[in-house]
Amino acid sequence: MANNVSETTTDTHFATLAMGLQAPMPIGARSRWQRVLALPAYHWLLIAEVIVIAPHAAHLPLWLIGFALISIAAQLPAIKRAVRRYGPLKRWYQGVQMFGFLLGLLGLWLTYQTAFGLDMGVAFLVLCLVSKLWELYQRRDAYVVLNLSLFVVAALFLMNQGLLTTIQAVAGVLTVLFAFIALNDDGNAIGDGRLRSLGILTLAALPLLVVLFLFFPRLPPLWSVNLSGQQAKTGVSDSMSPGDFANLSQSTELAFRAEFTGERPAQNQLYWRGLVFNDFDGVTWRPHPNDTMWRSGESAPLWLQQAVGSVPEAEQRSLEQYRIILEPTQQNWLFALDYPLPSDGSAALTSNFTLRNREPVTQQRRYDVLRAQSMRIDTELSERDERINVTLPSSGNPQAHALAKRLFAEAGSDPVRYVQALERIIYQGNFRYTLSPPPLGDNRIDDFLFNTQAGFCEHYASSFAFMMRAVGIPARVVAGYQGGRLSRGGGVWEVRQLDAHAWVEVWFAGQGWVRVDPTAFVAPERVESGMDAVTESQGAAMFGDGAGAQISYQQYQMLQALRRFSDQASYYWQKDIVGYDQDKQENALLKWFNIRSMTEQLLWLMGSVLIVATLIVLSIWYRRRQKWHPADRPLVQLSKQLAKQQPTLARQDSEGQLAWLARLATSTELQQHAEALMTTAQHYRQLRYGRLSEKDIKDADYQAALKQLRVDVQAVYKQSI
Structure with a gap:
């Protein structure tokens, strides 16, 4: 009721x-x-x-x-x-x-x-x-x-x-x-009590959560779904013009992580290849739609056979494998070191030696890559590919054209000496590396080389590739990331949006495509030590002049520290919790519990769930059990014992202890034990309501009276049998 x-x-x-x-x-x-x-x-x-x-x-x-x-x-x-x-x-x-x-x-x-x-x-x-x-x-x-x-x-x-x-x-x-x-x-x-109830529910669920996480079989998905309508988040877009990466380089957002099982490459070798830009319209570089694709397991095309054939046989047998953990980009391209080979069919390799995913990367993507350091690609260049990689707009940037022809003639039409001449001009001139470059006019190459002479990686890469093409040397721009930084734990290489980079590949007869990074001509520390070192060494000057630059630099430092901490926590979460896949589960269960089959795994699962559920029930019962005062407990036991002989002798729920003892003393069944019952009541009254009730339960007098009460109760029971 x-x-x-x-x-x-x-x-x-x-x-x-x-x-x-x-x-x-x-x-x-x-x-x-x-x-x-x-x-x-x-x-x-x-x-x-x-x-x-x-x-x-x-x-x-x-x-x-x-x-x-x-x-x-x-x-x-x-x-x-x-x-x-x-x-x-x-x-x-x-x-x-x-x-x-x-x-x-x-x-x-x-x-x-x-x-x-x-x-x-x-x-x-x-x-x-x-x-x-x-x-x-x-x-x-x-x-x-x-x-x-x-x-x-x-x-x-x-x-x-x-x-x-x-x-x-x-x-x-x-x-x-x-x-x-x-x-x-x-x-x-x-x-x-509301918060306590929530705590009990939560704590009771945690053991079951752990058991299910460890033992529940990691079955492959029956279907997959794709997200739509999301905009790109990656820092590397499918086009590049001076100014794009300047804004991006102030972001400490994580791009991807790399896990190396063996020795990690040196900082200046960490060129994470993403896209290759072949077409230039005077302002913007874009990929040329001529790539062919190859996946592991398919017969190798000629361009791949030639490249792999250039790798020494000893290195082919010991290709270095590493893992990339890419954050969502909403794009198809993947990133890997020069030069990548996919270890399985999950990623395709293009003829420009970049990696492509089947679908846009809408969730964190893990993929393994093989690396061949000594690979030579396109040692023989077709007429069509040569035409694509030397084409320039028919007009614009006249000063750059004139300078290129003069330097090339002075170098005796030798491509290597011509590259060295350009390096001297950049290194010895007034060029500087900055995150806040001045705006450029319509003739961007001329404006950069002869007026502003200040810029970021894409300014140098775009201008250098232009100068190569201006004298008929095939060149293209590669976009991706360069460098990175070890995680707080030291076991993982973290690459962030501030590491976004662009460099150039120049084609030399007999050598194929060779990487040239013109940014290293003006800021070698960018390549040798990474973007973090450049920012730390130049401080607020990297962000411009005045108080605004100082504020931007302080915000950058604070956000960088916070992001690194959160990204490290996110990494371990993804690696150890989300990444706890079927292979990891099998290895862990075999190592910890010697489980070798699905049947044993299911038995362990059911047994563990049963044990945890039993412990939860016992815990609830123990918390909710009726608790008695030390002086009441002997009387409760006496009531249970008397109830076995005569149910009417048991104490009723609404009946006090003293009233119950008085009723027993006057009852017909225990009338001859009235004196013992009254003595029991007297000791009980002293313990609960008399002078002893104010003493600590561990007090000697209290313990002596409690012991006497137990003796009295035991005597009553023995006499009533």
């Missing part, structure tokens, strides 16, 4: 707020924290919806996020009270409730142009949750909303499995669970 009354009271309290009526607020809570914990379940449900939907704002359309915020705000009791009072508002409210979901479906169709797809499915799930809020009036509606919220939280992992996403999901789940607790404890005016 009491439970029914309590449940009815809770239903009434929730419905009162849900319908916008006035309801009493908690008055027993003292501190601000207690007042927050004591909020009614209705308020906690709305808080939970904000925390659940907020992380989806990164990938949902803005109109859906706006509709979600309006829907949550419209459920506030103050808004509902206003709606109930004014007729026009009430009709508007009902209209949104009726047509909001249908208009939302139309909006999803117009946004995604499809009824299928992962992002479409997640958006539809959020729309269902938001629309259900307009029907929030009874406790059963709240249960539906909170259960649907858990599915919306789980949908976060369809988009990303990073550490930040996990933290957001945990926050959402805990808030939803707290709302569940408040929903079943809405009459609690001070919120006492």
